[in-house]
Amino acid sequence: MLTRVVSLTFGGGSAIMAALQREMVERRQWLTHEQFGVCYGVSRITPGTNIFAFCTGAGWIFGTWRGALLALLAASIPCTGLMMLALVSYQAASGNAWLTAALRGAMAAAIGVILASIWAVLRPYLDGVHRHRNALLFVASGVMMIGLGLSPIPILVMAATIGFLLPGRRPA
Amino acid sequence: MNWLMLYLVLLKATLSTFSGMTSLPVLRDELVVKRQLISDEQLNTAIVVGRSTPGPAGLHVVGCGYFAAGLPGALAGFLALVTPALLAIPLMAFLGRRQQHARLQSALSAIVVASVGLTTGTAWQLSRSALDSPFTWLIALGSLATLLATRWDTVWVMAGAAALALAARTIS
Numbered sequence A: 001m002l003t004r005v006v007s008l009t010f011g012g013g014s015a016i017m018a019a020l021q022r023e024m025v026e027r028r029q030w031l032t033h034e035q036f037g038v039c040y041g042v043s044r045i046t047p048g049t050n051i052f053a054f055c056t057g058a059g060w061i062f063g064t065w066r067g068a069l070l071a072l073l074a075a076s077i078p079c080t081g082l083m084m085l086a087l088v089s090y091q092a093a094s095g096n097a098w099l100t101a102a103l104r105g106a107m108a109a110a111i112g113v114i115l116a117s118i119w120a121v122l123r124p125y126l127d128g129v130h131r132h133r134n135a136l137l138f139v140a141s142g143v144m145m146i147g148l149g150l151s152p153i154p155i156l157v158m159a160a161t162i163g164f165l166l167p168g169r170r171p172a
Numbered sequence B: 001m002n003w004l005m006l007y008l009v010l011l012k013a014t015l016s017t018f019s020g021m022t023s024l025p026v027l028r029d030e031l032v033v034k035r036q037l038i039s040d041e042q043l044n045t046a047i048v049v050g051r052s053t054p055g056p057a058g059l060h061v062v063g064c065g066y067f068a069a070g071l072p073g074a075l076a077g078f079l080a081l082v083t084p085a086l087l088a089i090p091l092m093a094f095l096g097r098r099q100q101h102a103r104l105q106s107a108l109s110a111i112v113v114a115s116v117g118l119t120t121g122t123a124w125q126l127s128r129s130a131l132d133s134p135f136t137w138l139i140a141l142g143s144l145a146t147l148l149a150t151r152w153d154t155v156w157v158m159a160g161a162a163a164l165a166l167a168a169r170t171i172s
Helices: A002-008 A012-027 A033-045 A050-092 A097-126 A131-146 A152-165 B003-015 B020-034 B040-052 B057-098 B102-130 B134-149 B154-171
Strands: none
Touching: A002 A012, A002 A050, A012 A033, A012 A050, A033 A050, A033 B057, A033 B102, A050 B040, A050 B057, A097 A131, A097 B020, A097 B040, A097 B102, A097 B134, A097 B154, A131 A152, A131 B102, A152 B020, A152 B102, B003 B020, B003 B057, B020 B040, B020 B057, B020 B102, B040 B057, B040 B102, B040 B154, B102 B134, B134 B154
8 A cells, every 4th residue: 555655646745645644544544643643743853755754653553663664665665666767768768859858848847846845845834933033044044055155964953953942833 | 986975975865854855955065066976967857757756755866876876876875765764763662752842843843944945045056057048947937836826746747848848849
């Protein structure tokens, strides 16, 4: 089920999480709403790809570390294989003028996709008591990277420190 | 670069982010700017292919590994992609009950906001190679507007952009 939902759902993390909720909680009742909420919460505070962390957490509920490992592999290997197949096919056809033209259009669209993704993630953080702090952090991070040439890690450490010292509520 | 070192570099990118696309700043900083293992165009191609296939948004890490060192690099990318998810196991056991802690939540939200700021900076840098004509700018802005105004899947937007670019090539 994890392989099918994670590897065949287009639209990224939000779409996959919604599909997992439908399958695991509503349709198959493998997880209670509370268990799903704990897995979701843990996936949000685990670095990396949220969906893989969610599947690992759900696997942990089913069968401790063995279940977690099995769930992680079931969720990650097939979609990575599909992506690699697409990438190798692209490389095999590189040099083709039509493919180059199509890819040029897709690459331009990718910039729009990244910007839309940025807005989707940022929007909830611009509401609530810390919206001014968050807006400032957002602008300052971009300026420090582009304008001052700082590498991302020190900027993220600085942001985490500010967040820890100025606690606020996280959007639901 | 040997694959273990590449794994550590890619792991640095996946460990420092909390959603798929936000690994881009660290990836570009490490692989394009500092080590010059891949080009901006290859990074953009990895994003395009990663977003054109089903699955979570962070799969471009595997593509970056592939462009940097072939199949061993792709394996390093895959391992770097899934390793952070293993942190969900101790987090399920210990942090699951503390996810409402105000300072922890605040630090996490600050990291997410700063990551989004860094991703905006990276999108700006990538746009210099991807948006090289008024036509590509139009595609990028059109894609952004479409994604913000509709519920269309990103894969259809990118396919539409590729079709537009093909049509433009046919006409010219």
